[in-house]
Amino acid sequence: MGRVMANGMQRRLAVLIDADNASTKSNDRLFEEIAKLGTATVRRAYGDFSKGQAKSWEPALITHAIVPQQQFANVPGKNATDFALVIDAMDLLHAGGLDAFCIVSSDSDFTRLATRIREHGLEVFGFGRADTAESFRRACREFVEIGTLVPKSAPKSVRAIPAKPAKTPPVEPTKSAPSSALKPIVAHAPVAEAERLILRALGETGAGGKWVAIATVISEVRKLDPAFKPQNYGSGLFSELVDRTSCLEGNQEDGRCTQIRMKPKKVSKPSTEAQPVVAGPTAS
Numbered sequence: 001m002g003r004v005m006a007n008g009m010q011r012r013l014a015v016l017i018d019a020d021n022a023s024t025k026s027n028d029r030l031f032e033e034i035a036k037l038g039t040a041t042v043r044r045a046y047g048d049f050s051k052g053q054a055k056s057w058e059p060a061l062i063t064h065a066i067v068p069q070q071q072f073a074n075v076p077g078k079n080a081t082d083f084a085l086v087i088d089a090m091d092l093l094h095a096g097g098l099d100a101f102c103i104v105s106s107d108s109d110f111t112r113l114a115t116r117i118r119e120h121g122l123e124v125f126g127f128g129r130a131d132t133a134e135s136f137r138r139a140c141r142e143f144v145e146i147g148t149l150v151p152k153s154a155p156k157s158v159r160a161i162p163a164k165p166a167k168t169p170p171v172e173p174t175k176s177a178p179s180s181a182l183k184p185i186v187a188h189a190p191v192a193e194a195e196r197l198i199l200r201a202l203g204e205t206g207a208g209g210k211w212v213a214i215a216t217v218i219s220e221v222r223k224l225d226p227a228f229k230p231q232n233y234g235s236g237l238f239s240e241l242v243d244r245t246s247c248l249e250g251n252q253e254d255g256r257c258t259q260i261r262m263k264p265k266k267v268s269k270p271s272t273e274a275q276p277v278v279a280g281p282t283a284s
Helices: 027-037 058-063 080-095 108-119 134-139 191-205 214-224 238-243
Strands: 012-018 039-047 067-070 100-104 123-128 142-145 248-253 256-262
Touching: 012 027, 012 080, 027 039, 027 058, 027 100, 027 123, 039 080, 067 080, 080 100, 080 108, 100 108, 108 123, 108 134, 123 134, 191 214, 191 238, 191 248, 191 256, 214 238, 214 256, 238 248, 238 256
Parallel strands: 012 039, 012 100, 039 067, 100 123, 123 142
Antiparallel strands: 248 256
8 A cells, every 4th residue: 555645645644543552662663654654644642651551652752753642540440542542533534634544553442433434535544463353453444463563673783702712523514404394384375265355356346357457456355354465375466366366367567467357258169060960760
């Protein structure tokens, strides 16, 4: 999903962070991903920054120019943070001037908020943990698991310490295990499952058997399944996944796939070979 919309304008985003719920381990990579979607014109974090999980967000508030929205837990068991985030989201929605919302939380309570924003015609992008409820994932235009955003670590400087050479007896080389034995076995979803999903997406475009831009199909697929990734089916690219299906084909331009469609059905031609003549019964 690019940061530029169909009209050529950059997507204007409101980034709303549930700091009581979201981790700060990958916040740098988080904002790199958000930057791919558009310009974060609104950046707010909600929580009780005097204690707990929200307190760990203090450095990120400064680094990424996030406006903190302090929420004290006046009554134990009542989630004032969620209420404040929802109220602000609705105010921003009706004020206009935005194209999409980024909700950073793993709380399924925001499912209805995401669907309400979507019903208003705006996109919703979710960011949360791997255990985030399926209801919130599917309410979003696209959902990104924060755990997959590995933080960039600075290379450690190692000072070389000269060591005195020591006499060691020669050691016979040991046979290394085959590389295939060291690779973890990853279970992939069947390609037929992806094929059915892509066929549904093509049906949503109303193109019939005509060529459709691959970006359009990917967009429709993610509307049906926000968690869709070609890697889930053992393919690095969407076009590679299409090539592995039985009833889809891609159109190559300049060495890359730009369009896909359903393979046209082969029409069997009638045989032109002369048929043997069967003689009828002869009169006796």
